[in-house]
Amino acid sequence: MDEHKMNRSPFRISSLGIKLALATVAVLSLISFLLYEQLTTRERQHLISSKSRAANMVSDLFAASLAAPLDFGDSEAVETELGNLRSNGEIVDAWVWSQDSSDPVARLRKGDDSTEQAIRLPPEREGTVLSDDRVEIVRSVLGRQGKPIGKAVVVFSLASENASFHASRVRILWFTIAMDALTALILILIARHQIIRPLAKVAEGTRRLQKGDYDARVDVRSDDEVGQLAKAFNAMGEAIADREQRLEAARKNLRDLFDHMRQAIFAFGRDGKIVGEVSRQATRLFGHERLEGKDVRDLLYRDAAAHDVDAKAFDEWVAIAFDVPVADWNEVASLAPTEVSIRPGTAGGVPNVMTGAEEPVPLELEFRPLTKGGRVHGIMVLATDVSEQRYLARTVQSREEEHARQMAAMRRLVAGGPQVFVMFVEGARQRIARCLEIVGPIARMLSSAEIDELFRHVHTIKGEAKAFDLRDLEAQSSKLEEELDELRWRARGAGFATTSSVHSGLLAHLARSTDALDRGCEIFVAASPIGRAALDQVTVQRSDILQLLSLVGDRSDTLGQITSRLASRPLGESTANLLDLVPTWAEQVGKRARLHVEGREVRVPPNLARVLGGVLTHLIRNAIVHGIELTDARHAAGKSAIGAIRVQAAEGNSGPIITVEDDGQGLDLAQIAERALEIGEDVESRSVQELAFLPGLSTARRPGEMAGRGVGLHAVRSDLASVGYTVDVSSKPGEYTRFFLRPKSIQAETALHSTHGHA
Amino acid sequence: MPKEPRAARHILVIDDSEVVLARIKRALVSDGHLVTTTTQTVGNARHLGSCDLVVIDYHMPGIDGHSVQEQLRGAAAQLDCAPLLYLYTSDPAITTSYQKLGFDGCFVNKGDEESLVQQVRAVFRLSQIRALAQKGRPPGTTEPPRSRPRASVPPPRSSVPPAAADSKIPKG
Secondary structure, rough: OOOHOOOOOOOOOOHHHHHHHHHHHHHHHHHHHHHHHHHHHHHHHHHHHHHHHHHHHHHHHHHOOOOOHHHHOOHHHHHHHHHHOOOOOOEEEEEOOOOOOOOEEEEEOOOOOOOOOOOOOOOOOOOOEEEEOOOEEEEEOOOOOOOOEEEEEEEEHHHHHHHHHHHHHHHHHHHHHHHHHHHHHHHHHHHHHHHHHHHHHHHHHHHHHOOOOOOOOOOOOOOOHHHHHHHHHHHHHHHHHHHHHHHHHHHHHHHHHHHOOOOOEEEOOOOEEEEEOOOHHHHHHHHHOOOOEEEEHHHHOOOOOOOOHHHHHHHHHHHHHOOOEEEHHHHHHOOOOEEEEEOOOOOEEEEEEOOEEEEEEEEEEEEEEEEEOOOEEEEEEEEEOOOHHHHHHHHHHHHHHHHHHHHHHHHHHHHOOOOHHHHHHHHHHHHHHHHHHHOOOOOEEEEEHHHHHHHHHHHHHHHHHHHHOOOOHHHHHHHHHHHHHHHHHOOOOOOOOEEEOHHHHHHHHHHHHHHHHHHHHHHHHHHHHHHHHHOOOOOEEEEEEEEHHHHHHHOOOOHHHHHHHHHOOEEHHHHHHHHHHHHHHHHHHHOOOEEEOOOOOOOOOOHHHHHHHHHHHHHHHHHHHHHOOHHHHHOOOOOOOOEEEEEEOOOOOOOOOEEEEEEOOOOHHHHHHHHHHHHHOOOOOOOOHHHOOOOOOOOOOOOOOOOOOOOOOHHHHHHHOOOOOOEEEEEEEEOEEEEEEEEEOOOOOOOOOOOOOOO | OOOOOOOOOOOEOOOOHHHHHHHHHHHHHHHOOOOEEEEEOOOOOHHOOOOOOEOOOOEEEEEHHHHHHHHHHHHOOOOOOOOOEEEEEHHHHHHHHOOOOOOOEOOOOOHHHHHHHHHHHHOOOOOOHHHHHHOOOOOOOOOOOOOOOOOOOOOOOOOOOHHHHHOOOOOO
């Protein structure tokens, strides 16, 4: 029962029908009463008036009959006349006085009217006196000369009129009551049918609507005001249902959005207590089903000690945050904490992938004001769990660092000679293979000597891995070493130990060591300028090869080919130092550039390898100085800020074909031609290709440290020609310049595409 | 770690380990601070004039951290705007007595540079908050308005009132 009903007086009427009936009865009763009063009063007046007129007539006649007896002083006659009145049932009393006497001459007295005064003085004036129960008529008795000779008073009873009046009044009363009741009944029936029932339906519909039954409709078919009310109610119900549906859909969408947001969202008031809706992420993150009413400080700084400066700053921030105008919020928000770490237990901590221990959960915080009337009345908190991002960032950073460290180690290694690494790899593989052979496919009894041998192999692998900075291999070897040490301890005394309990572990460690060694090789391949080819190398003395080559000479048979192949060098060897130098050279002339090498493992014949380093250096420095644009110009041309120089090599039948290409501005033909004219060359009879390789031709106005002396391309052509190679150039203005290095035996197909050039 | 836009602060860090100092410097510089590090126990007063915060490892082997702190406090007293002196420790026992030792505050979790960065941020934030509260404080009052005082926060050191101790920090 609701409070309204509980406070209601027990005598209070709630039914409109009863109220209407009672009001009708009250109004009708009032009208009836007034009508009744009017009718009965008039009825009585009418009766008394008739009675009075009759009484006056009788009194006049009686006074006239007394004239002679009083004139003659005949009291008997007076008594006789009075006696005549006795037969009149309406007359209850009569008095007769002579003119000069105060004592009555005669009196007619009927019944036991003991209350009537015994002695009465004659009234002074004529007239009619009315009282409730009687009519008293006073008349003068006139003599022969018309002079008054006495007085007579006749008293008439109103008993019959009063009785008649009373009976009439009772009838009118009952009639009125009956009319009232009938009228009220008719009105109630009409009201009930036409008003109360429809209104009750509307009321019932309203109650259903209130309870959430949005299908509630009222069936009222009349067209009167109640019918219109019902139609309005139905329309309102449909509108409410429609709005509720849309609100519910919107609320559901908002809730879904709220719950699926990455942030934990909640709000707190001036007292620091959490109020209102809380997102699902917030309950999950803080580990409470119900956050409402909890202190935001306890959530964010639960374990903070008294000296915790972060918690202290937050406390004082909350203290001022609610007192600033909304316009100043940004200034205050900038002083809010942007990050907090909550401890495991407050929320589900993130298990460390290595140790399994739960780590603090870092949360990025945002604070937004909830305003009302230009003041901050609440603060919304958006807390984002960034533990995954942090973990990924740390992982990427550590991996990048590890990779960089390994690459640096490998570069150092390669600089010191890849053969050593190849020897190590071969040796480590043989040691692992020997270990696998000793351990065997099934568990067995190992002698102390076998265990010692295993230990020695693994120990050596560990040491060498450490020397080459292969930490994975070192870690795996170290674990294996520990197990073997344990096995060796067990074998001490008995001279043997069974491997039943550690057999699978030993095999697994050896397998992981092999994997780690493979990964080391992959890193080596990535870091080495000669790539995978280095791993196929065998260690031989270069001088021996060169001597063999001179002995074999220019033979084109199989021996000559094998000897030439043995003496050949991978392209990567010629480009190794250029990789690091290109960015530096570019910086020296205020540009940015990077070298990309493809086909590092392509074998370069020994005679070409002898000049190739210098040739590539000339071409690349030329590309940096003349080809690659300054950063602003590259941006303006829609190119990336860093210029790309590509050295590509492909195996050919007569030798490798090498391309050097840059994505710069292309050859400047006009300048090449102009410079050719300046140095007195015949421009008409030579192609631009020829002009570009002329000695002393450079498009640079002033010679620099890197280019501009006009010897670069000429030297390139000369060096290549000395080993049976040609060089051609093609270019597209604004896009590229490409040099082709090919054996002379291959017919040059490429012609100069552009008529502009640089040197 | 997201960076908060702010004016660069000058922080002096005193520790006996070059390695520790290098790590601390790297973290704080990455967060946009100007950092001076030193293993010296004397002559640090010359840095105080341009310094907003001094972070000291109190228990340095073979070094009297108290005398270092006393020297700095003495030198700071001569300045119009004294920097804040904060103790940096991993010893929970000391954290409760930093005021007795003469420090304005205490940084914990020594060795966790990320945590140090957050704590340093909070110190500078706190000083700005107090400056803001001071600005909006009714005349005649001495404490910033607090809606929820924390009873567990110890009272400020008697020799250096909080407002005075923090007065160096607000810069903008």
